[in-house]
Structure formats: structure tokens, C-alpha cells
Amino acid sequence: MPPFDVPEGDPFGPHNLPYGVFSLPGSDDRRVGVRLGDHVLDAGAAAAALGSPYVSLLARPSLNPLLAAGRTAWSDVRRALTGWVTVPSHREIIEPLFHPLSAVTLHLPFxxxxxxxxxxSENHARNVGRMFRPDAADSLTPNxxxxxxxxxxxxxxxxxxGTDVVRPSGQRKAASDPAPVFGPSVRLDIEAEVGFVVGAPSRRGEPVALADFREHVFGLCLLNDWSARDIQAWEYVPLGPFLGKSFxxxxxxxxTPLDALESALVTPPERTHPLLPYLDDTDDEPGGYDLRISVAVNGHVxxxxxxxxxYWTAAQQLAHMTVNGASLRTGDLYGSGTVSGPSEHERGSLLExxxxxxxxxxxxxxxxxxxxDGDVVTLTAWAPGPDGVRVGLxxxxxxxxxxxxxxGSHPAPH
Amino acid sequence: MPPFDVPEGDPFGPHNLPYGVFSLPGSDDRRVGVRLGDHVLDAGAAAAALGSPYVSLLARPSLNPLLAAGRTAWSDVRRALTGWVTVPSHREIIEPLFHPLSAVTLHLPFxxxxxxxxxxSENHARNVGRMFRPDAADSLTPNxxxxxxxxxxxxxxxxxxGTDVVRPSGQRKAASDPAPVFGPSVRLDIEAEVGFVVGAPSRRGEPVALADFREHVFGLCLLNDWSARDIQAWEYVPLGPFLGKSFxxxxxxxxTPLDALESALVTPPERTHPLLPYLDDTDDEPGGYDLRISVAVNGHVxxxxxxxxxYWTAAQQLAHMTVNGASLRTGDLYGSGTVSGPSEHERGSLLExxxxxxxxxxxxxxxxxxxxDGDVVTLTAWAPGPDGVRVGLxxxxxxxxxxxxxxGSHPAPH
Incomplete structure (x- = not known):
């Protein structure tokens, strides 16, 4: 099916247009691509063919120049792209610049x-609290x-x-072990998360306000924060996760640009505690996103x-991350944390x-x-889009x- | 004093030759520089003037190309540089390529x-444990x-x-506060540390052995890990320090290249617990460095x-950091942690x-x-060098x- 004729209702239709970076077989030449249905448009080539000024942002080997260009450019480029792939008069020029997804290699896009x-996620934090601090009065920490x-x-x-993940080795210590032992992790887990990608930087010493979220954040993606629970349990007090996550x-x-997710905005759960002003989104536009995630192991959901x-929105996370004056750079990535809903079938980690x-x-x-070993974990997701059409992630x-x-490595004793 | 005539015994004599990046007044052109006495040599210009093949590593705006070149290149370049600044026949060519330190701007070198x-530091960790977990049987955590x-x-x-540090704002909560309050940190601290700079990268999934430390680490520098103790205390359970440090x-x-610190190698303190093989340096060359640090506030030590x-050496830290398969990149930086000796006057933080x-x-x-506000904190250090001469950091x-x-910011109530 040629890309201009992507079926109505396709979650990767022209209402979506996520950005990536691809190369063609036998070539190391990386290019910015835009997905439409099962095809990827060579966005830089399209810009060049149409004489667009955005060629300087799109004919590049990574998304970083586009990310750095800021909100106005992001919206302008998206508007231009929408025209390129939908206006029939462009068809003859644009169509040869599509490649089937199955024929390209996709790279880390930024x-x-x-x-x-x-x-x-309050559900996730409470589940973890109940498992590891069963005697605590509250399953959440006071903060x-x-x-x-x-x-x-x-x-x-x-x-x-698509990148293979090598099972990490490290130290672990069960309560019954007299000393830590070394070996491949025996409690390798996933964390289903959403990642937010920062485009426009900020200056050191200048916090980013809640309301400026969309000026700095370009878009989002699914993220799997692989976790070795046994390594993490032994190492994480007092300075937090390190080797249990860093592999x-x-x-x-x-x-997926935020502009594609306007229809997915939702009000986050009711805040049960008053928030300090820099985090208080009570009177703001809705800051949550209605993304329906699916976690499959070897194809089984x-x-x-x-x-x-x-509980916390991406805008609140950005405001918090910078309230101490920490600056943002183009390409900063932040994960939401494991997404877990209230019911058993909605938990985002094997731990839970x-x-x-x-x-x-x-x-x-x-x-x-x-x-x-050999297990394949796949996260997919969609969001409500305009006119009832889904936006695929x-x-x-x-x-x-x-x-x-x-x-020098020791075999795992258990 | 012209640089070739740097006084004998100068801690920045030709036995030292640390690398930095500088620019000249009114110019944005950054260049790799090598310090000799109170002067900096334009290393790229020197390489070009002498027809050295190292011009491709040195005529650059950051140390990254040199860092990426690896151990053999590091030693070769150092040997060449030593010749350039000591062999009298080079004097006429090299001397005009020196600039007084007072006339240049120094930049983040990589x-x-x-x-x-x-x-x-065991002393630091025990001090912190005694302050914050006074009832614990052991002032160290079990790991x-x-x-x-x-x-x-x-x-x-x-x-x-030389960069100003803006006092961070954030949440804190004293035991007596019914809820967290927001404002500028009232417990802003320093941590006197040594930072290690990774040059040669490693591959994901492949741990770096203790013995390969010098193949990957180029050199070291002093590091001040500014810390807001009040922000840190409220945020750090359960995932560790975040805004209390990230500003x-x-x-x-x-x-300072490791090659300049051969005379400073020392055996670390006796290990009181058996170590897993990947950390066991019992039979290795000494892995500690004898660096004498000085911490001054407004010029007062x-x-x-x-x-x-x-207690832990930089080689052990590198082996640990990668034992789970985490890869190294050129430019990775790791801090030793606060350096505190056993006596009261040897503690590396105001907290202690x-x-x-x-x-x-x-x-x-x-x-x-x-x-x-207004306080100036300065860390300096030296190490024993060859023939009793000091190596200045x-x-x-x-x-x-x-x-x-x-x-939206709240005044600090206490």
C-alpha cells in the first residue's frame, strides 16, 4: 500500500507523524525519518525536494538539531510535513522518498x-512499599x-x-547468604515507562515553570527501564539504584511529538496533599496523558x-527537576517511572x-x-487521537x- | 619568568604538564593547552609548528579527541610534549606559543x-552514619x-x-515542620573529591577488569560536589540524592594525566573484608594515590x-561500575566521593x-x-612527584x- 493511501484509522496515519532516524541497507548514512503507516519518509530529502527551509533541521543524522530549534519550529515543521504527506500535488515528488519500514534500520533517534x-505511579510505589516495607504504617515514603x-x-x-540486552552480572546477597555472591542476575525485570524528550535547553540557575513544559519538551516515547532486582536490592541503600539499572x-x-497528543490530554488523579506553588497544577490545563500501554513477553500480553x-505529570517532573537551578540540555531524557494501574493486570513490572x-x-x-535468557519483551501503546482515531506509539x-x-566471575549459587 | 625557565621545584614544572582548554581575550576559539608554571602552551600550535603528527589530537577545541585516542597515544603525546618544552633547540619555536595564565580564559576541558x-572514604561514610543513624549497630551500611x-x-x-554557583532552592522539611517548605537551601555544603576522567570507551556487555584501569582512565582532577543538605535529607529516600546535588x-x-602521578601511587588501607574476585586488588600494584588536598573558605584553610x-581505589570503582556490562564513553567522569581522613581537620565537608x-x-x-552567599570555596592539592618535586593539581x-x-517562590521560614 503506497504511503499516501495509508488506510483511514491507521494509528500511524498523517495525524501522528512520529520522528526517528534510519539508514538504508549497506549504508552508514543516518537520516531523519517520519513514519507514515508502514513506511518512513526521508524527511531531509523531502525538504530538499520541495525547497523547504527546514532542510537544515531535517537533513541531519539525528533529531538533535530539530529538538534544539524549539516549540515554534516544532509546530511549523509538523505543519509542513502534514502538508507534504497529504496534499495530492506533492504526491509525485514525495512518494519516491518513502521506504518500507521493513527495509530500513532504525537508530537511537537523538x-x-x-x-x-x-x-x-502511586500504585507502583505502594506495591513496592507493601512488598519491601510490610511493617511500615504507610506504604509510601513521607516525601x-x-x-x-x-x-x-x-x-x-x-x-x-530492538537492541539485545545482555543479562547483567553483579553482587547480590539474600538474607540467608553469609556474604554477597557474584553472578548473572537471577531476578531480571522490566519497567514499563514513558520517556519524555527535552528539546529546548534552559539556563543554569533558572527553574522551568510548570507552564513552560511545552516550550522545552518535544515529545515522548515508550521506555523499558530494565532492572536487576537482586543487584538493586543489595546496592541501593543509601544512594539509590546504580548497577541494578545502568546496564x-x-x-x-x-x-511522538506532543502536538500529536492533544486529544490524549487528561486530568491527573486528584491530589490528596496540598502542593507547593511550583508543583501546583490545580488550575492548569490537564497535564496527564491517556496512553494505553501493553506489555508482552514473547508475544503474550x-x-x-x-x-x-x-500521580505526577511530566510537567511537574520537569518543574521539579529544574527548581534547584539545574539546567536542561537538548537531548535530556526523563522516564515517568514504572506505570502501574490499580488492578492486578495493570502492573508495569514483573516484580509487581x-x-x-x-x-x-x-x-x-x-x-x-x-x-x-531468550525472552523478548515488547511494549506497545496507543492514545486517543482526533476524531476517534488512535495515535500509535x-x-x-x-x-x-x-x-x-x-x-574471575563466580557461578551463581542459586 | 619565561616558561622554559620555570623554577626548579615548581609543582607545575615539566614533570607535570596537565591538560586544559583555553581561549584568548576577545576570541571564542578554544584550544587545547598544556600548563607549565604560570603559562599555558598552545599545544595544537606547537604540534603544527614542529610538524608533529599529534596536531590532529591537539589542535582541537576540547580534550575529547585526545581522550579517545587511548593509552599508547596518551604516553606518546606526553613524551613529545615533554621534549617540546625542555629541549633547548625547540625554544625559539615554542616560546612564542606560551600565554600567561592570567591572560587566558579556561574552559571545561572535555x-x-x-x-x-x-x-x-570510610571516614566520611562512618561520620555520616554516626550523624544520621546514631542508633545503628554499625555506622556503615552492610554493603x-x-x-x-x-x-x-x-x-x-x-x-x-571559577564558575559561580547559584544557591539552589528546593523543598526541605525539618522534623518540626508539619509539611515541607520551599526556599533557598540553608545548608549549602561542599564535598572535596577527586574526579577521574575516562578516555578510552568500552563495549556494552563487557566489564572492564581492575588491571585495565590505565587503559581507560586518562587522568584526574579536583572536584567539588556541591551539596544542599536540607534538600538532600528530604528527598533521598528511597532513590538517592537528586536535587540536593544536581545544581x-x-x-x-x-x-592531570595518570602518567604524571607514578610517584604518588600508594597501597590503599588494609581491606577488612574479603573481596569478590572482580574487586580483589590484594596482589595488584598499589591502586591508591597520595594526593594532599586542602580546602579553603575565603582563603582560610x-x-x-x-x-x-x-578505602576504594579508582580502579576498583571502574571495575565495579562496568561489572554489570555498563559501557564507558569518552568523557565519562567519576568522583571518588568526599575525601575525609581520620582526624577532625581532615574532613572533606562542612557537614562533618x-x-x-x-x-x-x-x-x-x-x-x-x-x-x-559570597563565600568562595577553593580546593587545591599536590602529590609527591619524581625526585621529591611536588606535582600540583x-x-x-x-x-x-x-x-x-x-x-511563586516562598521565602525561607528558617
């Missing part, structure tokens, strides 16, 4: 500057309802969907986390789905508590491959 | 990829002697020595932390020096518990400037 991960808890992750190991974080190859249930390994999931190919998928054995 | 901060605890920080706010981290303008007392604000320091300009200095007031 250079990740800093990577921050939040912890913004949880006052600020979006976050921490910095490793930006150098953010990888694009890999997968993001979709497609960044194990969970459907609803992003609309997140199996209640810390107690209740195995029954998959067609056997039981699972945590991930086995790019999938994020990854296969677990065995830990490389090497001199 | 593009920081990921920034990790460790917690490797402390088994792995070098670390976490990722914000690389986008790493700044070069600024200062590094020296000069990176308040502490002299000895780096030789660090004032015992959490209980015992004010007496400075010539008044008492200090934490930092006041570049200083790291920064002045605290007031928090910018802005709409």
Missing part, C-alpha cells in the same frame, strides 16, 4: 544528554506525595528498540498499564505482577517469575541474551 | 558524558565494605573552576583531606567539619556552619551567589 528516571521522586540514570546505555534502558525508535493513572516472585505468571511457553522491544562468562 | 559519584557505593549525577551541570559540580580546569586514606551544624567553624570573617574554586528570586 543523542541522550542526561537521563533521569522518576517514580510517579512521596510532596515531590516527584527521581534519580539520575546512565545515559550512555540508553539503546534503541541498559531501551527506548522506542519513534518520538502480561499487563496493560494505563498512563492516565500517574508476580509479587516479588511469589506468584509465577503462566505464559504459553511456561511459567515466569523474572526474565529468562512506537514499540520498544528487546531480547535478553545470556551474560558473557569471563575470567 | 565534554562530560556520564557522571558518577562514589562514596569511597559498604563489599562494593564501592555509587550513583549517577547530572553531567549537564558539571562546570569548570552544580565543579571540576578543575586542568586534567579549613581542612586537609588525605586522598591516600580512601561542623558535625551537622552543631560546631561552627571560626573563620577570620565570622562563624560558619554551612556556606553563606589544578585548583577548583567557586563562589556562592544568591538564589534568584522568582514568582
Amino acid at each position: 543523542e541522550v544528554a542526561d537521563y533521569v528516571d522518576f517514580y510517579a 512521596w506525595k510532596h515531590l516527584p521522586i527521581g534519580y539520575h540514570g546512565r545515559s550512555g546505555t540508553v539503546v534503541v528498540s 541498559a534502558t531501551s527506548v522506542s525508535a519513534w518520538i 502480561v499487563s496493560e498499564p494505563p498512563f492516565s493513572t500517574m 505482577l508476580t509479587w516479588n516472585g511469589r506468584d509465577a505468571l503462566e505464559l504459553p511457553d511456561g511459567k515466569r517469575t523474572f526474565l529468562e 512506537g514499540e520498544v522491544t528487546g531480547r535478553v541474551v545470556p551474560s558473557a562468562s569471563r575470567p | 565534554e562530560v558524558a556520564d557522571y558518577v559519584d562514589f562514596y569511597a 559498604w565494605k563489599h562494593l564501592p557505593i555509587g550513583y549517577h549525577g547530572r553531567s549537564g551541570t558539571v562546570v569548570v573552576s 552544580a559540580t565543579s571540576v578543575s580546569a586542568w586534567i 579549613v581542612s586537609e583531606p588525605p586522598f591516600s586514606t580512601m 567539619l561542623t558535625w551537622n551544624g552543631r560546631d561552627a567553624l571560626e573563620l577570620p570573617d565570622g562563624k560558619r556552619t554551612f556556606l553563606e 589544578g585548583e577548583v574554586t567557586g563562589r556562592v551567589v544568591p538564589s534568584a528570586s522568582r514568582p
Whole structure:
């Protein structure tokens, strides 16, 4: 089906137009692409062919120049692109610049500057609290309802969907172990999240207000924050997660611009605690996004986390992240934290789905508590779009491959 | 004093030769520079003038190409440079390429990829434990002697020595506060650290062994990990430090190559717990560095932390950071953690020096518990060099400037 004739109702129709970076077989030449149906448009070539001034933003090997250009440029480029792929008079020029998705290689679409991960689902935080602090009066820590808890992750190991994930090795210590042992993680997990991509930078010392969210954030993508629960449990007190997370974080190859998600805006859950002014969105436009996520292991759907249930919004996270004067750079990425809804089938991690390994999931190919070598995890999602059409998000998928054995490593004793 | 005639015994003599990046007045043209005495050599211009093949590594606006070139190139370039600044026949060509330090602007010498901060001083960790967990049986957490605890920080706010630091605002909550309050930090602190700069990258999934430390790490510098103790205390459970640290981290303008510090290698403190093989340096060459640090507030020395007392070495930190398969990139920076010696005058933070604000320091300009606006903090250090000559480290200095007031901010109530 030629791209101009993408079927009505296709979640990657001209109402969507996410951005990525692709190369053609046998070439290292990376180009900005825009997805339409099952095709990718060579956006720089299209700009050049049509004499568009946006060629300087689009004929590039990464999204960074477009990201850095700011909100007005983002909207203008999107308007131009919409015309290129829908106005019939462009058809003859544009159509040869599409490539079937199956024929291209997709790359990490931008250079990740800093990577921050939040912890913004109340359901997830309460599940974790109930599992690991069963005697606490409140399953949330005292700060949880006052600020979006976050921490910095490793930006150098953010990888694009489709990249294999090597099972990490590290130290762990069960309560019954007299000393820590070393070996491949035996509790490898996923975290289904949404990632937000910063385009326009900010200056050090100048906080970004809630209302300026759309001036700085270009778009979003699905994100899998792979987690080794055994490594994390032993290392994380007192300075937080480190090696339990830093081995890999997968993001979709497609960044969906916020402009494509206007119909998906929703009011976040009711705030149960008064918020300090810099976080108070009570009188603002809705700041949540209604994204319906699906988590599949080896093609079998194990969970459907609803992003609309997140307590903290991306705008609040951005305001919090910068309130101390920390500056933003083009390419900063921040994850929402694991998305978990209130019901059992809506939990965004195996940790919660199996209640810390107690209740195995029954998959067609056997039981699972945590991930086995060879398992393929795939996150997909869609959002309500204009006129009842869905907006598809790019999938994020990854296969677990065995830990490389090497001199000095100890076999795992359990 | 012309640079060829730098006085014998100068800590920045030809035995040192640290690298930085400078520009001349009225120019944005950044160049790699090498410090000799009170002068900086335009290294790229020198390479060009002498027809050296290293012009491609040195005639660049940052150290990144040199960092990426790897250990053999680092040693070769250093050997060449040593010749350029010491062999009398080069004098006529080289001498005009020196600029007085006082006439140049120094810049952040490399593009920081990921920034990790460790917690490797046993004295520091025990002091913190005694202050904040006074009832604990052990002032160290159970993992402390088994792995070098670390976490990722914000690389986008790493700044070069001399950059002003804006006092951060944020949430804090004293035990007596019914709810968190917002305002400029009232417990702004320093952490005297040493930063290690990664040059040669590694591949994802492939740990870097202890023995390969020098193949990947180019050099070191002083580092001040500015910390807002009040913000940190309220936010850091359960995911670690975030806004309490992310507003600024200062590094020296000069990176001292490991090759200049051969005479400073020392055996680290005796290990009290058996180490897993990937961390076990018992039979290795000494992995500690004897760096004598000095911390001054407004020119008054308040502490002299000895780096030789660090329990975990930089090689162990690198092996740990990558043992899960996390890859290294050129420009990765990792901090040692606050350097504190066993005695009171050797503590690397005001938190410890004032015992959490209980015992004010007496400075010539008044008492200090934490930092006041206008305070200038300067870290300096030296190491034993060849033939009893000192190797100077570049200083790291920064002045605290007031928090910018802005709409929506609440005045600090205490």
C-alpha cells in the first residue's frame, strides 16, 4: 500500500507523524525519518525536494538539531510535513522518498544528554512499599506525595528498540547468604515507562515553570527501564539504584511529538496533599496523558498499564527537576517511572505482577517469575487521537541474551 | 619568568604538564593547552609548528579527541610534549606559543558524558552514619565494605573552576515542620573529591577488569560536589540524592594525566573484608594515590583531606561500575566521593567539619556552619612527584551567589 493511501484509522496515519532516524541497507548514512503507516519518509530529502527551509533541521543524522530549534519550529515543521504527506500535488515528488519500514534500520533517534528516571505511579510505589516495607504504617515514603521522586540514570546505555540486552552480572546477597555472591542476575525485570524528550535547553540557575513544559519538551516515547532486582536490592541503600539499572534502558525508535497528543490530554488523579506553588497544577490545563500501554513477553500480553493513572505529570517532573537551578540540555531524557494501574493486570513490572516472585505468571511457553535468557519483551501503546482515531506509539522491544562468562566471575549459587 | 625557565621545584614544572582548554581575550576559539608554571602552551600550535603528527589530537577545541585516542597515544603525546618544552633547540619555536595564565580564559576541558559519584572514604561514610543513624549497630551500611557505593549525577551541570554557583532552592522539611517548605537551601555544603576522567570507551556487555584501569582512565582532577543538605535529607529516600546535588559540580580546569602521578601511587588501607574476585586488588600494584588536598573558605584553610586514606581505589570503582556490562564513553567522569581522613581537620565537608551544624567553624570573617552567599570555596592539592618535586593539581574554586528570586517562590521560614 503506497504511503499516501495509508488506510483511514491507521494509528500511524498523517495525524501522528512520529520522528526517528534510519539508514538504508549497506549504508552508514543516518537520516531523519517520519513514519507514515508502514513506511518512513526521508524527511531531509523531502525538504530538499520541495525547497523547504527546514532542510537544515531535517537533513541531519539525528533529531538533535530539530529538538534544539524549539516549540515554534516544532509546530511549523509538523505543519509542513502534514502538508507534504497529504496534499495530492506533492504526491509525485514525495512518494519516491518513502521506504518500507521493513527495509530500513532504525537508530537511537537523538543523542541522550542526561537521563533521569522518576517514580510517579502511586500504585507502583505502594506495591513496592507493601512488598519491601510490610511493617511500615504507610506504604509510601513521607516525601512521596510532596515531590516527584527521581534519580539520575546512565545515559550512555540508553539503546534503541530492538537492541539485545545482555543479562547483567553483579553482587547480590539474600538474607540467608553469609556474604554477597557474584553472578548473572537471577531476578531480571522490566519497567514499563514513558520517556519524555527535552528539546529546548534552559539556563543554569533558572527553574522551568510548570507552564513552560511545552516550550522545552518535544515529545515522548515508550521506555523499558530494565532492572536487576537482586543487584538493586543489595546496592541501593543509601544512594539509590546504580548497577541494578545502568546496564541498559531501551527506548522506542519513534518520538511522538506532543502536538500529536492533544486529544490524549487528561486530568491527573486528584491530589490528596496540598502542593507547593511550583508543583501546583490545580488550575492548569490537564497535564496527564491517556496512553494505553501493553506489555508482552514473547508475544503474550502480561499487563496493560494505563498512563492516565500517574500521580505526577511530566510537567511537574520537569518543574521539579529544574527548581534547584539545574539546567536542561537538548537531548535530556526523563522516564515517568514504572506505570502501574490499580488492578492486578495493570502492573508495569514483573516484580509487581508476580509479587516479588511469589506468584509465577503462566505464559504459553511456561511459567515466569523474572526474565529468562531468550525472552523478548515488547511494549506497545496507543492514545486517543482526533476524531476517534488512535495515535500509535512506537514499540520498544528487546531480547535478553545470556551474560558473557569471563575470567574471575563466580557461578551463581542459586 | 619565561616558561622554559620555570623554577626548579615548581609543582607545575615539566614533570607535570596537565591538560586544559583555553581561549584568548576577545576570541571564542578554544584550544587545547598544556600548563607549565604560570603559562599555558598552545599545544595544537606547537604540534603544527614542529610538524608533529599529534596536531590532529591537539589542535582541537576540547580534550575529547585526545581522550579517545587511548593509552599508547596518551604516553606518546606526553613524551613529545615533554621534549617540546625542555629541549633547548625547540625554544625559539615554542616560546612564542606560551600565554600567561592570567591572560587566558579556561574552559571545561572535555565534554562530560556520564557522571558518577562514589562514596569511597570510610571516614566520611562512618561520620555520616554516626550523624544520621546514631542508633545503628554499625555506622556503615552492610554493603559498604563489599562494593564501592555509587550513583549517577547530572553531567549537564558539571562546570569548570571559577564558575559561580547559584544557591539552589528546593523543598526541605525539618522534623518540626508539619509539611515541607520551599526556599533557598540553608545548608549549602561542599564535598572535596577527586574526579577521574575516562578516555578510552568500552563495549556494552563487557566489564572492564581492575588491571585495565590505565587503559581507560586518562587522568584526574579536583572536584567539588556541591551539596544542599536540607534538600538532600528530604528527598533521598528511597532513590538517592537528586536535587540536593544536581545544581552544580565543579571540576578543575586542568586534567592531570595518570602518567604524571607514578610517584604518588600508594597501597590503599588494609581491606577488612574479603573481596569478590572482580574487586580483589590484594596482589595488584598499589591502586591508591597520595594526593594532599586542602580546602579553603575565603582563603582560610579549613581542612586537609588525605586522598591516600580512601578505602576504594579508582580502579576498583571502574571495575565495579562496568561489572554489570555498563559501557564507558569518552568523557565519562567519576568522583571518588568526599575525601575525609581520620582526624577532625581532615574532613572533606562542612557537614562533618561542623558535625551537622552543631560546631561552627571560626573563620577570620565570622562563624560558619554551612556556606553563606559570597563565600568562595577553593580546593587545591599536590602529590609527591619524581625526585621529591611536588606535582600540583589544578585548583577548583567557586563562589556562592544568591538564589534568584522568582514568582511563586516562598521565602525561607528558617
